[in-house]
Amino acid sequence: MAVNADAPITISAFNWVPPFARGVVRDLRVRWALEEAGLDYAERLFDGRVDRPADYFAEQPFGLVPAYKDKDVTLFESGAIVLHIGRDREALLPADIAERARATAWMFAALNSVETFVQQLAAVDLFHAGKAWAVERRPELVDLTRLRLGRVETHLGDREWLEQRFTAGDLMMTTVLRLARHSDLVAERPRLAAYQARCEARPTFARALAAQMAAFRPENAELAI
Numbered sequence: 001m002a003v004n005a006d007a008p009i010t011i012s013a014f015n016w017v018p019p020f021a022r023g024v025v026r027d028l029r030v031r032w033a034l035e036e037a038g039l040d041y042a043e044r045l046f047d048g049r050v051d052r053p054a055d056y057f058a059e060q061p062f063g064l065v066p067a068y069k070d071k072d073v074t075l076f077e078s079g080a081i082v083l084h085i086g087r088d089r090e091a092l093l094p095a096d097i098a099e100r101a102r103a104t105a106w107m108f109a110a111l112n113s114v115e116t117f118v119q120q121l122a123a124v125d126l127f128h129a130g131k132a133w134a135v136e137r138r139p140e141l142v143d144l145t146r147l148r149l150g151r152v153e154t155h156l157g158d159r160e161w162l163e164q165r166f167t168a169g170d171l172m173m174t175t176v177l178r179l180a181r182h183s184d185l186v187a188e189r190p191r192l193a194a195y196q197a198r199c200e201a202r203p204t205f206a207r208a209l210a211a212q213m214a215a216f217r218p219e220n221a222e223l224a225i
Contacts, residue, residue, distance in 0.1 A: 003211055007040040011081075012060065012067040015045040015215050020126055020182070022216055023209060026078040027066035029175045031208035033082040033168065037089040045215055079111050082168050092168040099164060106162045106169025114152065115176040117145040122179050145185055149177075153192040160198065174199040 011034075013027040034041050044067075046052055052063040060067040060076040068075040068084070075081050083104070086092030093100045121141045128134040152173065156162065162169050177196045180186050187193050199205065 001035050001038055001040050001207070003043055003214075004040040005042050007042045008071055009034065009039060009041040010044055010069045011041050012044045012046065012056070012065045013212065013215055014048040014065055015217075017048045017216070021048075022213060024175070024178050024181070025065065025212065026175070028208055028212050029078040029172060030066045030068060030081050030085070031211050032171055032175070032205055033085045033092060035204035035208050036091045036168075036171065037085050038091070039085070043215065079107055079172065082172065083107065086168045092171070094165070094167065099167075102163050103167035103169045106167070107172045110169065110172035110176045114148045114173065115179065117141065117148050118176055118179045121145050121185075122182060125182055142185070145180070149180075149185055149189060149192060153189045153195075156191055156195055161195075166199070166202070170199055174205075 011027055011030050013031075014025055017025055031041070046056075046065065052060075056067070057063055059069065059074055062076070064076070066076075066078060066081060068081040073084060075084055082092070093103050121138070124134045124138050124141060152162075161167070162173060174196055177186050177192070186196060
């Protein structure tokens with residue numbers, strides 16, 4: 001699938017963010033879900049350095065990205081958007097009730113049980129490194145993040161995916177693991193690192209990542225709405 005200005009689905013994204021954020025901004029999750037679902041989408045691009053226009057807050061109350069619009073729904077929050085995209089797409093959420101419930105649980109686990117700690121550690125390292133409070137807080141955050149990543153790896157065991165096949169739960173978990181890329185916390189767990197690499201080897205992920213990175217081209221800085 002592809003970015004298509006005439007597509008009935010529109011997502012918001014940034015056309016500029018600092019280099020360390022490129023490849024992890026949360027519109028990646030939505031782009032990847034749309035690729036898995038086989039759906040084209042249009043972009044509404046914003047410059048991450050300036051305030052969003054007033055009308056955007058009707059779509060995304062916090063002014064963040066992504067937001068999502070189709071003919072029926074306007075949504076914010078990446079997890080809610082991926083859940084909506086997957087509601088009738090077996091590529092993301094299995095038709096079997098029990099399997100769908102497990103995939104949904106892993107989506108929430110990625111956001112609540114894992115990202116909570118990974119994101120805090122990334123914020124300390126990328127925005128507050130060297131500050132006295134951050135130096136004091138970091139060891140505890142590292143330990144907590146290691147514990148949660150270890151739980152994911154233990155569950156994986158010899159599995160290829162978190163459950164019987166790739167689902168939206170794997171999509172969300174992979175994008176959370178990417179937030180730790182400034183550290184060795186995933187790399188130090190070979191099975192978890194192999195799992196992340198396996199998910200990122202999917203052609204759908206490659207297309208989603210390429211689309212996000214393409215939005216950061218210098219000429220796109222002039223396209224902010």
